[in-house]
Amino acid sequence: MEWPNLNPILQYATNNSQFVLKFQGTIFPAPSFDPVMDAQMLGGALQGMECNKDVLIDILTQRCNAQRLMIAEAYRNMYGKDLLMDLKESLSHHFKEVMVGLMYPPATYDAHELWHAMKGAGTDENCLIDILASRSNGEIFQMKEAYLMQYQNDLLQDIYSETSGHFRDTLMNLAQGTRQEGYADPAMAAQDAMVLWEACQQKTGEHKNMLQMILCNKSYQQLWMVFQEFQNISGQDIVEAINECYDGYFQELLLAIVLCVRDKAAYFAYRLYTAIHDLGFHNKTVIRILIARSEIDLMTIRQRYKERYGKSLFHDINHFSSGHYETALLAICGGDVQDY
Numbered sequence: 001m002e003w004p005n006l007n008p009i010l011q012y013a014t015n016n017s018q019f020v021l022k023f024q025g026t027i028f029p030a031p032s033f034d035p036v037m038d039a040q041m042l043g044g045a046l047q048g049m050e051c052n053k054d055v056l057i058d059i060l061t062q063r064c065n066a067q068r069l070m071i072a073e074a075y076r077n078m079y080g081k082d083l084l085m086d087l088k089e090s091l092s093h094h095f096k097e098v099m100v101g102l103m104y105p106p107a108t109y110d111a112h113e114l115w116h117a118m119k120g121a122g123t124d125e126n127c128l129i130d131i132l133a134s135r136s137n138g139e140i141f142q143m144k145e146a147y148l149m150q151y152q153n154d155l156l157q158d159i160y161s162e163t164s165g166h167f168r169d170t171l172m173n174l175a176q177g178t179r180q181e182g183y184a185d186p187a188m189a190a191q192d193a194m195v196l197w198e199a200c201q202q203k204t205g206e207h208k209n210m211l212q213m214i215l216c217n218k219s220y221q222q223l224w225m226v227f228q229e230f231q232n233i234s235g236q237d238i239v240e241a242i243n244e245c246y247d248g249y250f251q252e253l254l255l256a257i258v259l260c261v262r263d264k265a266a267y268f269a270y271r272l273y274t275a276i277h278d279l280g281f282h283n284k285t286v287i288r289i290l291i292a293r294s295e296i297d298l299m300t301i302r303q304r305y306k307e308r309y310g311k312s313l314f315h316d317i318n319h320f321s322s323g324h325y326e327t328a329l330l331a332i333c334g335g336d337v338q339d340y
Contacts, residue, residue, distance in 0.1 A: 024299035026334035029064045038063070039074035042083065051090045053324040060102050061331035064295060068103055094283045095325040098332075101291045107142035108150060110135070113288055114143070115151050118162040125249045126285065128163070130271060131292075132174040133256035134264055140177035166208045167250040173216040174257075184221040192218065193229035196238065200245040208250075215257045223261045265297050269304035272313060281320045290332045302335060 038059050045055035060068060075083040084103045091099055104112055110131050117127035135143065147155040159171050192214050199211035218226065230238045242254050259267040268289050275285035293301055305313040317329050 024297060025293070025295040026298040026302075026332065027061070027064055027294045029067060030062055033063070033067055033070075035067065035070040035074040036078070038067075038071045039078050039083075042071065042075060043079055046086050046090050047079075053091075053095065054327075056087075056091075056099055057324065057328050057331055060099055061328060065102075065105060069105065072103060093325070094287065095323070095328060097284070097287050098291070098325065098328045101287060102332075105146070106292065106295075107139065107146040109292060110139070110143040111147035111150055111155075113292075114147065114155065115153075115158075118158050123162050124284070125163070125167070126252070126271075127288065128159070128171055129249070129253050129256045130268075130285070130289070132171055133253060134260045134267070137177040137179055137181060140175060144175070144177070165250065166205075166212065167248070167253060169209065170212040170216060170250065170253050173212055176216075179217055180219040180222065182221065183219045184225060186225060189222065189225035190229045190233070192222070192226045193233050196226065196230055197234050197241075200234075200241045203245055211254070215254060220261050223258075227258070227261070263304070265300040266304045266308070268293060268297075268301045269308055269313075272301070272305060273309055273316075276316050276320055286317070286329065290329060294332050298333070302333065 041055055042059060045052035059071070063071065072083040075081070075086075084100065087099050087103065088096065101109060101112075113127055114131060117124035131143075132140070144155045147153065156172060156175055159175060160168060163171055195210050195214060199207035214226070215223070227238045230236075230241070234241060238258055239255060242251060242258070246254065256267065259270070272286060272289055275282040275289075289301075290298065302313045309316075312335070314330060314333050314335055317333060318326065321329055
């Protein structure tokens with residue numbers, strides 16, 4: 001499947017003189033934080049005759065993840081009950097997915113999303129791509145530990161059994177979490193670029209293996225130079241070459257890796273736009289990205305979204321969702337349509 005309208009993303013990445021971008025989240029630790037008071041308010045909201053969803057939104061979307069976990073502990077001490085379970089029992093539909101998702105630690109949330117992507121009806125390949133193509137070695141290690149602890153299954157074994165072909169091989173490589181970090185060898189960049197060029201020309205199984213080995217194991221700094229050398233050697237951007245030479249989920253995974261190397265926030269802006277517009281508001285994708293990036297780079301994602309698509313992320317969420325679900329998403333997103 002060809003990824004449309006990527007030129008502005010590529011242009012931004014090409015023109016950007018700083019490889020390391022300053023990422024910003026939209027959710028920060030709340031000042032004057034009192035977990036006992038928050039737990040009491042949540043208890044009142046959940047224990048009454050009718051759940052007060054506004055209170056849930058006001059508290060859970062305005063506390064960082066570490067604070068939410070402290071609230072859950074205070075809630076357990078106060079009521080002898082599990083806040084996560086009470087949220088699951090009291091809420092429904094997509095609003096439930098948002099509130100419950102906010103209560104998982106980041107690594108556990110990734111594990112939760114991967115598990116359901118593989119163990120539900122069919123496999124959600126795009127979820128596997130979004131998570132595994134974008135996480136650091138440390139995040140992948142913690143994710144695998146959480147996956148094993150939560151589901152008593154090995155993540156790599158599940159990926160092996162639920163996917164196939166070179167798509168599976170590339171996911172397995174990413175899930176090893178063995179990418180070089182902070183290392184760059186300019187002398188090797190041209191050689192790596194030539195391997196990529198040959199892989200796009202030959203397209204044999206061996207060349208596909210070499211392609212994914214480079215993309216999954218070289219550092220971001222190294223790949224940045226490799227992509228520049230690839231352009232020099234072939235006269236073609238690496239994204240265009242992958243689009244021409246490969247197809248299916250293998251192609252989409254390779255493209256995701258390249259775009260995350262160049263500008264991770266722009267990649268997630270693209271994924272949000274696609275989930276909102278091309279897929280008729282794919283709720284799971286929107287929820288997953290907003291929650292997972294809320295304390296990392298969602299502010300930057302919002303900026304890329306506005307630069308690329310002309311309307312703010314806030315505007316599009318506001319237009320395509322409704323009710324308390326919309327209110328919760330907008331609270332995580334932060335800002336409003338007039339921000340940019």
